[in-house]
Amino acid sequence: MVKRDNAADLMGLLSNGDRDLAAMWVAEVAGSLGSRVGSAELDRELRELYEALVQALRQGAVDVHSEEMSEVRALLAELSRNRARQGFSPSETAISVFALKRVLEPMLENGSADEIPAYLRLARILDGLGLFTIETYTRTRDELITAQAEQLLELSTPVVRLWDGVIAVPLVGTLDSARTQVVMEKLLQALVDTGSEQAIIDITGVPAVDTQVAQHLLKTIVAARLMGAECTVSGISPQIAQTIVALGIEFDGIVTKASLADALKLALRRSGVDMVAHTGTRR
Amino acid sequence: MSERIPILRIGDTLLVSVQTDLEDQTVLNLQEDLADQIVARSAQGVIIDISALEIVDSFVGRMLATIAAISRMLDARTVVVGMRPAVAITLVELGLSLGGVSTALDLEKGLAKLSRPTSSAPQ
Known part of the structure; x- marks a missing residue:
């Protein structure tokens, strides 16, 4: 029962002027990344992620590792892999997730006190997602390094x-x-x-x-x-x-x-x- | 009864072709047989073809050196031919450099090496 309520609260927070939030998120991230990612691509990525996140919360996801979050994780993993390959820094990659918190902040000021616990819960989930992003980023980087070392080994020993x-x-x-x-x-x-x-x-x-x-x-x-x-x-x-x-x-x-x-x-x-x-x- | 490795004669050269992985007893038999044969046929050269050999241990490695030394005592030059890269790496890692054993890439080059006079043979 409690879980249902949680989900409802979080949903309430996220569906506050639905389209608007996603757009604000995109704008926030675009501001921090500059012009290195195409705005259309960024828009598509984040909107997909947003949809998936709302969907997951609606199904009652409580943290990053919930089963309901699998699609969100997949999307995030793809995003961080792309970022890692394009040479972005870890913070630039994680900001994509954390920016959503910043977008939600102004709504707290206008909202009632009831929304604060919901916001904190959502913040925790987003923190988890941020960490997940960094993990994926690091893993991708490691894979890149290993692959390059192997290539170097092959390249540098011709007979x-x-x-x-x-x-x-x-x-x-x-x-x-x-x-x-x-x-x-x-x-x-x-x-x-x-x-x-x-x-x-x-x-x-x-x-x-x-x-x-x-x-x-x-x-x-x-x-x-x-x-x-x-x-x-x-x-x-x-x-x-x-x-x-x-x-x-x-x-x-x-x-x-x-x-x-x-x-x-x-x-x-x-x-x-x-x-x-x-x-x-x-x- | 452990198996014995056949020793073939071509002119005054003896050819030992190792076709299976070597067991300790097989190698000891080979050492005896070969010494007998060198004396019996007054051979001038011995070629040991190990191109089919995939695995060696330190015992087999040492025995190769011993067999070569015995042949030298009986005035026959020994050439080990056809050693595989993996076998060579193993022997080196085991610290066996087979000093004093001549080697060649294959049987043909080994025969050519034996037919050359001793003085020009590289050590």
């Missing part, structure tokens, strides 16, 4: 074929365990796929080498050797050379070259390819 039987991996960016693992697997698989006996790991684009990175490089090289391929490390900058020696890392039995060109020359010589420079004659 290229330089010659028949010679492949190279140009490494760019900081190396960590996860990336080195991917590089290792890709390189070894490429050795099998292309039947290459020479592999070059080029670290020109790697800003720094520490013991861990060196360890990973060594592992990759030993694994390649186990499979019957020879690895050369190229693109070692003067800085990195000094670091490696200072750290006392042993690159025993591993051929290292300063530039990719030198490494390629060596790989070609090892695979029995002779290169002849024709000085003076253009061909």
Whole structure:
């Protein structure tokens, strides 16, 4: 019985000049977001949300997690996902919900004292919805970050074929365990796929080498050797050379070259390819 | 009775083709058989093809190195061919670098490696 009353009160509050409220809400949100969301789109989003909210309250929803609120939650989730993708801040996203409270405030002044408890209850529901918005926003952001990290992993480890039987991996960016693992697997698989006996790991684009990175490089090289391929490390900058020696890392039995060109020359010589420079004659 | 891995002869090279995942006893049998065969046929080279091998443990890894060392004692060069990437990664993670064992990508390249004179063989 009490629940019915609650619902009726809340309804009374929200249906006070029905269309007006939604319009005021849209105006309020539009003011805070500026012109970054199309006004027609915003209008549609918020009106849908408003309808859903009124519907949910009419069915007796008491908080965000009520079953009656499922449509509201779905709409809100979509809204916050869009906001997160468009690069809005969390507060800019949550303001869409909280603005409704601000719209309702003036009505309290004109209304009777009975409306205050109803307003507070509604405020609590709206707070819940606001938090839900932020949660969805954060989740979407996390998903975006994860997806981008995966893309980066894929993008940053291409294996290229330089010659028949010679492949190279140009490494760019900081190396960590996860990336080195991917590089290792890709390189070894490429050795099998292309039947290459020479592999070059080029670290020109790697800003720094520490013991861990060196360890990973060594592992990759030993694994390649186990499979019957020879690895050369190229693109070692003067800085990195000094670091490696200072750290006392042993690159025993591993051929290292300063530039990719030198490494390629060596790989070609090892695979029995002779290169002849024709000085003076253009061909 | 655990199974034995067949040892085939091509010229003066012995070919061991591992077709199943290795059990400890199988590997020990292989080590014995191979040593016998190298002496009996006075083989110059041994090729161990592990392209069908998907799983290795530290015991099998160590035995590969041991078999290679035994062959070397009997003056036969050993080449391990066709190791899969996953197997290579496992061995490295186990800390087994199989030092002193020659390797090749496949059987053909392994045979080519054996036919080359020792001096030019990369260590």
